[in-house]
Amino acid sequence: MSGAPEIKITKEISDAPYGARRFEVEVGGLRIGFLTYAKKPDSRDLEGRLDARGKRFAIVVSRFNSFITERLLEGALQALRQCGATSERINVVRVPGAFEIPTAARQLAETRQYDAVVCIGCLLRGDTLHYEVIANEVTRGVGQSAQETGVPHAFGVLTCDTLEQAIDRAGLKAGNKGFEAGLAAVEMASLRKSLTRRSKRLGRTAGPSATRPSDPQKMRVGRTHGRSGRDDKAMEGAESARDDKSQVESSSAGNDEAVGAGSSRTTDGDR
Secondary structure, eight states: OOOOOOEEEEEEEEEOTTSEEEEEEEETTEEEEEEEEOOOOOTTOOOOOSOOTTOOEEEEEESTTHHHHHHHHHHHHHHHHHTTOOGGGEEEEEESSGGGHHHHHHHHHHTTOOSEEEEEEEEEOOSSTHHHHHHHHHHHHHHHHHHHHOOOEEEEEEEESSHHHHHHTBTSTTOBHHHHHHHHHHHHHHHHHHHHHHHHHHHHHHOHHHHSOOOHHHHHHHHHHHHHHHHHHHHHHHHHHHHHHHHHHHHHHHHHHHHHHHHHHHHHHHO
16 A cells, blocks of 8 residues: 655635635645635725735744644644745744743733744643643633733644544644644734724824823813812802901991980980
C-alpha cells in the first residue's frame, strides 16, 4: 500500500463577490473545493476581511500538552500565511502552561506592535478542580487583556474532557481549532482598522461641538450656583424689608413722643 496522497493547495482562502469564501485543494489528482456561503452583506454593514497583508501577529502557545498545542500552532500559522501574512511578521512566544498565556498576551498587546494576538493551549480535565480553576482564569485573563488593550485576541485554548476530544480538535474530525483561531485573528485585525477609520470619519463629519460630551458634574454645579444666587437675593430682600420696618417703627415712635411732649406743655399753660 502506498503512502498518503499528497495534498496540494490550488486556491487560497478568498472572499467571493457573492458573499462566499472559497478554498481549493488537490488530493491524489482529485480537485476538491470548499465553499462557505453567506448572504452578501449590505453595503452599509461593516465586516472584517481575511487579508493579513502588511499586518503583524503574535502567537502565544503553551508547552504543556505540546503534542496537541504543536498541531494547533501549525494550524494557526497555516491560516495566517494563507491570508497573506509573511513569516517575518509572525512572532511565536512559548510559555510553560495555559495559566501563563494571558500574561504574555497582554505584554505583547501593550507594545502596540501587533494587530492581533493568537492564544493557543490545551487543558484536559483531571480528577481535581485544577481544570476548572485554570480554564476560568485563562478565559477571563485573555478576554480582559483584549478589552483593556483594544488589540484583538483569538482564543485557541482547548478545554476538553478527554484526550480523544483534544486530538479530534487538533486536526482530525472536528478540524483544527488553531487554524480557526488564526482566521479569527486576521478578520478581527481587519475589522479593527475599519472601525477606527469609520470612527475618525464620523468624528470629522459631526464636528467638534457634536462630539463634545456634556459634563453632568458641571451641570449640577451650575444648578447649585443658580440656587445659591436665588437664595442670596431672597436673603437680601428679607434683610431690606426688616430694615425698612425698623425705620418705620423708629419714625413712628419719635412722632408719638413729640406729640406727647406738646400736649404736656399745653396742659401746664392752662394751669
